Amino acid sequence: MIDSASLPPGRQPFLDDSVVCLAAPSFALSPRDGQLRGSGVDGFYDQDRRLLHTLRLLVDDQEPEHVAHRPEGSREAFFQAMCRSSEDPTAAPWLLVARDRTVTRPDVAESGDVVRLQNVGPGAARFTVSVLAATDLADVATIKAGFPAADIPCEQAEGIVPAVRWHSPHDNSEVVLRAEPVPPHDGGPEPKITLDDHRPGRAEFRWELLLKPGEEWSVRLLVQGKTTTVAGYPVPPRRPAPWGRVEVTGHEHMAALLTRGLADLEALRLAEPSGSADEAESQFVAAGCPWFLGLFGRDSIWAARMMLPFGTGLARGTLRALAGRQGTRHDAFTDEAPGRILHELRPTETRHGDGLVLPARYYASVDATPLFVVLLHEAWKWGLAEDEVRHLMPHARAAMEWVADTLGPDGLISYGRGRADGLLHQGWKDSPDAIRDAEGRRVDPPIALCEVQGYAYQAAVGFAELLTAVEGEKEQAELWAERAARLRAAFQRSFWVEEPDGRRYPAIAVDGGGRPVTGRTSNMGHLLNSGLLQGEEEHRSVAEALMSDGLRTPWGIRTRSADLAGFNPFSYHGGSVWAHDSAIAVHGLAATGFVDEAATLLGGMLDAARHFDYRLPELYAVYPNSRFGRPAPYPPSCRPQAWAAASAALLCSAMLRVDADVPDRRLTLRPIAPSRMGLRSPYAVRGLRLGERSVDVTVDLHGGTEVRGIDDEEWRIDAGGSCTT
Numbered sequence: 001m002i003d004s005a006s007l008p009p010g011r012q013p014f015l016d017d018s019v020v021c022l023a024a025p026s027f028a029l030s031p032r033d034g035q036l037r038g039s040g041v042d043g044f045y046d047q048d049r050r051l052l053h054t055l056r057l058l059v060d061d062q063e064p065e066h067v068a069h070r071p072e073g074s075r076e077a078f079f080q081a082m083c084r085s086s087e088d089p090t091a092a093p094w095l096l097v098a099r100d101r102t103v104t105r106p107d108v109a110e111s112g113d114v115v116r117l118q119n120v121g122p123g124a125a126r127f128t129v130s131v132l133a134a135t136d137l138a139d140v141a142t143i144k145a146g147f148p149a150a151d152i153p154c155e156q157a158e159g160i161v162p163a164v165r166w167h168s169p170h171d172n173s174e175v176v177l178r179a180e181p182v183p184p185h186d187g188g189p190e191p192k193i194t195l196d197d198h199r200p201g202r203a204e205f206r207w208e209l210l211l212k213p214g215e216e217w218s219v220r221l222l223v224q225g226k227t228t229t230v231a232g233y234p235v236p237p238r239r240p241a242p243w244g245r246v247e248v249t250g251h252e253h254m255a256a257l258l259t260r261g262l263a264d265l266e267a268l269r270l271a272e273p274s275g276s277a278d279e280a281e282s283q284f285v286a287a288g289c290p291w292f293l294g295l296f297g298r299d300s301i302w303a304a305r306m307m308l309p310f311g312t313g314l315a316r317g318t319l320r321a322l323a324g325r326q327g328t329r330h331d332a333f334t335d336e337a338p339g340r341i342l343h344e345l346r347p348t349e350t351r352h353g354d355g356l357v358l359p360a361r362y363y364a365s366v367d368a369t370p371l372f373v374v375l376l377h378e379a380w381k382w383g384l385a386e387d388e389v390r391h392l393m394p395h396a397r398a399a400m401e402w403v404a405d406t407l408g409p410d411g412l413i414s415y416g417r418g419r420a421d422g423l424l425h426q427g428w429k430d431s432p433d434a435i436r437d438a439e440g441r442r443v444d445p446p447i448a449l450c451e452v453q454g455y456a457y458q459a460a461v462g463f464a465e466l467l468t469a470v471e472g473e474k475e476q477a478e479l480w481a482e483r484a485a486r487l488r489a490a491f492q493r494s495f496w497v498e499e500p501d502g503r504r505y506p507a508i509a510v511d512g513g514g515r516p517v518t519g520r521t522s523n524m525g526h527l528l529n530s531g532l533l534q535g536e537e538e539h540r541s542v543a544e545a546l547m548s549d550g551l552r553t554p555w556g557i558r559t560r561s562a563d564l565a566g567f568n569p570f571s572y573h574g575g576s577v578w579a580h581d582s583a584i585a586v587h588g589l590a591a592t593g594f595v596d597e598a599a600t601l602l603g604g605m606l607d608a609a610r611h612f613d614y615r616l617p618e619l620y621a622v623y624p625n626s627r628f629g630r631p632a633p634y635p636p637s638c639r640p641q642a643w644a645a646a647s648a649a650l651l652c653s654a655m656l657r658v659d660a661d662v663p664d665r666r667l668t669l670r671p672i673a674p675s676r677m678g679l680r681s682p683y684a685v686r687g688l689r690l691g692e693r694s695v696d697v698t699v700d701l702h703g704g705t706e707v708r709g710i711d712d713e714e715w716r717i718d719a720g721g722s723c724t725t
Contacts, residue, residue, distance in 0.1 A: 010146020242313025528588025
C-alpha cells in the first residue's frame with residue numbers, strides 16, 4: 001500500500017448520489033447502477049477497511065444498461081439492468097439483469113451480490129458473463145482524504161467453490177471473493193478464473209452460458225474479509241436493538257422520519273465484546289457511515305440522549321462502552337487525561353491528510369466528558385436502573401474531577417492548543433476554520449465554547465442531584481451546586497454580546513484574551529435546555545437570534561449567519577445546516593415555551609426530510625435568497641449518521657414537549673397542538689418508555705392529552721389541556 005503521507009492531498013469523495021447498504025461495522029457504497037468500478041469511495045467495507053473497490057459485471061464484455069434501483073431497508077439494495085441487441089430496432093431487451101446486494105454483520109454471514117439473468121428474447125442465447133474484481137484494502141481515512149492506494153496482488157484460492165484471495169503483507173489483512181451457484185441452478189458451468197498479468201491485483205471470473213427462452217441463471221458473489229484491529233475493539237451486536245417499537249400516527253411526515261431514523265440507528269449499532277453469551281450486552285451507535293463508523297464520544301452520547309424517551313438501553317450501553325475507555329493517565333499523543341471521556345475510537349492509527357494524524361484511541365474533545373455525566377443523569381430520570389447508575393457513579397465522579405481541573409481562572413471550561421498534528425478545535429464544530437468572528441477572522445485556541453459551558457453547568461447540577469439521591473453525599477452535592485453557580489456567573493460576565501440596536505446574543509466562544517467572539521451562530525441553541533440561561537429575557541434573546549433571517553432557513557438553522565463575512569452555505573461549519581444542531585434548537589425552543597417558533601422550525605425540518613427521502617443527512621446546504629425551492633445536499637456528508645437519525649426521536653420529543661422523572665414518578669407533557677403544526681386531526685405516539693413501562697400518548701386538535709400505560713394514583717401526570725389515563 002502506498003504511504004499516504006508521501007502523496008499530495010486529493011479531494012474528499014462525494015456520497016450524495018451513492019447507494020448505501022449498512023450493517024455496522026460492514027457497509028457497501030456504489031453508484032445507482034450497483035457497479036463497483038474502482039473509483040472514489042465505491043466498495044465493500046468492514047472495520048474501516050475497503051475489502052473490494054471493483055466488482056464489475058459485464059455481459060459479452062459490455063456493461064448492462066441501468067434501469068432502476070431500490071433500497072430494501074438499511075442493509076439491502078436491488079438493481080435492475082438490461083441488455084439490448086443492436087440488431088433489434090425496438091427498445092426491447094433480450095436479457096434482464098437483476099443484482100441483489102446484501103450487507104451483513106460478519107459474524108452472521110458474508111456480504112455480497114446475487115446476480116440473476118433471464119433470457120427474455122425469442123430464441124436461445126449464447127453469451128459470456130464476466131465479473132472483474134480488485135481491491136486496495138485502503139483504510140477509510142485514506143479514501144476520505146482522496147489519496148490513491150496501490151492494488152493488492154491476488155491469487156486463486158483453493159477449495160470446492162471458485163474463489164480468489166487478496167493478502168496484504170503490510171498487516172496480514174486479507175479478502176476472499178467466492179462465486180457460488182444459487183439453488184436450484186446448482187451444477188451449472190464453472191467459471192474460468194483469470195489473473196491479469198498486467199494488473200496483478202485484478203481477477204476475472206468468466207462464464208460461457210447458453211440460456212433457452214425464459215431460462216434463468218444466477219450466481220452468488222460473496223465477500224469475506226479479515227482485517228486487523230486494536231484489542232477490545234467493538235463487535236457486531238448479538239441481540240436486538242435496545243429500544244422498543246415506537247409508532248407515530250396522525251402525522252405522516254413525523255411517522256416517516258421516525259421509521260427511517262430508527263432503521264438507520266439499528267444498522268449503526270455496535271457492541272462491546274463480551275466473554276459470555278449470557279452477559280448483558282452494551283450496545284451503542286457508531287457515529288456515521290462511511291467516515292465515522294465507530295465509537296465517538298460526543299456523537300454516540302448525543303444519539304443516546306435523543307433516544308431516552310424510547311428506552312434507556314442505548315444510554316446504558318453507550319455509558320458502559322465509554323466508561324471502559326475512560327482516561328486514567330496523561331498522554332500527550334492521545335490527549336488522554338484521568339477522567340476524560342474518549343473522543344473517537346478507530347481500528348488503527350489514521351492519517352487524514354493535511355498533516356492530521358490521529359491515534360486509534362483519541363481523547364481531544366472538550367465536551368464529551370461533561371456530556372457523559374449529563375447522559376447518566378438524564379438516563380436516571382428516564383428510568384435507568386439504580387444498580388446501573390451506582391455502577392457508573394465512580395466514572396461520573398472521575399469525569400467531574402476532570403471538569404473541575406479544566407475550569408480556568410476565569411471560571412470557564414476551555415481547551416488550548418493541542419499537538420500540531422492533532423485536532424485544532426475540540427467542540428462539535430471541529431474543522432480548522434469553525435470558530436470565526438463577525439468579520440470572518442479565524443480565532444484559534446485557547447477557546448471557551450458557549451455550548452460547552454451549558455453542558456458543564458448541566459453536568460454539575462445533575463451530578464449534584466445524583467450525589468444526593470443515589471449516594472447520599474449532600475456536602476459534595478452542595479459543592480457542585482456552588483461550582484455550577486460560579487460557572488453560570490462566569491458565563492454571564494463573559495459571553496453576552498450586545499448589538500447597536502440593543503439586542504443581545506451569546507457569543508460562540510470567548511478567546512484566550514477573554515473577549516467574546518462576535519457573530520451569530522447556531523451554538524447558542526444548545527443553551528436553551530441546559531439551565532445555564534437566566535430568566536425569560538435571556539431565553540427570548542436566544543430564541544429571537546435563532547429565528548433571525550441570517551440564521552433561520554425554511555429547512556433548519558444555519559451554523560453561521562448568512563449576514564456575516566465568510567458565510568458559505570457549503571462550509572462544513574460556516575453556514576451549512578446540521579440536522580442534529582437544528583433539532584436541538586427545536587427541542588430547546590419547545591422546552592422553554594417558544595412553541596410557535598419550535599413548530600415553525602419543526603415543520604421546516606420535516607419538509608427538509610421529505611426532500612431527502614426521510615433520511616436526514618448529517619448536514620445540508622440552503623442557498624440564501626434562492627429560488628431552488630429545496631435544501632441542497634452536502635455531497636461528502638455521512639448517510640446514515642447517528643445524531644441526524646436520532647434527531648427524529650428528538651423532534652418527536654419536542655412535539656410532545658415531554659419530560660420525565662421516573663424516580664419521582666412524574667411525567668410532564670405540554671404537546672404542540674396539531675392545529676399549530678398544520679394538522680387537521682389528532683396525533684398519537686405509542687411506545688414511549690418510562691423505565692419498564694410502555695406509555696401511549698394521544699393529542700387532540702387543541703392539545704388535550706390522553707395518556708395510557710400509567711395511572712394517576714401512582715404517577716403525577718402533568719399534561720397540557722385535558723388529561724385522561
